[in-house]
Amino acid sequence: MPITNRRAAEYEFLSGLYADPYFPDHVVDRGRAILLRLCARIEAERPADLAALYALTEPATEEFNALEAEFEAAGSEIETVAREEIGEGFWFVATAYGFPDADVEKLIAARDW
8 A cells, every 4th residue: 555645655764774784775775664554554444533543553663573583683782873763763653643742751662673
C-alpha cells in the first residue's frame, strides 16, 4: 500500500544511520521498511487516540527488536545513535499522522535496545 501522507512519503527515515558506515545500509533498509509499514498501517487503521497509536507502534518496535540480531551479524548494533534515530523516526510518524502529544518512550516502550 503506497503511503498517502505526503510528509511521511517524502521523509528520509533513518538518514543518520545511512550517513554512518557503522550501520550497514541493507540492515538500515529493513528498519526503514518497518517505519514505512507502520505508516501504511496507521493509514489503514486510522487510530483514534494515543492508546490506539501505541498499540500500532508496539509490533513495529518488536520488529526492531528482532532486527538487532541482523545488525549484530553485520558487525553493528542498535546503540545510542541508532536508538535516538529510531526513536526520532517513530516520533516523526506520530506527529505526521496528527499525534504531536505522543510520548516517544511510549511509542517504543516494547524496545529491548
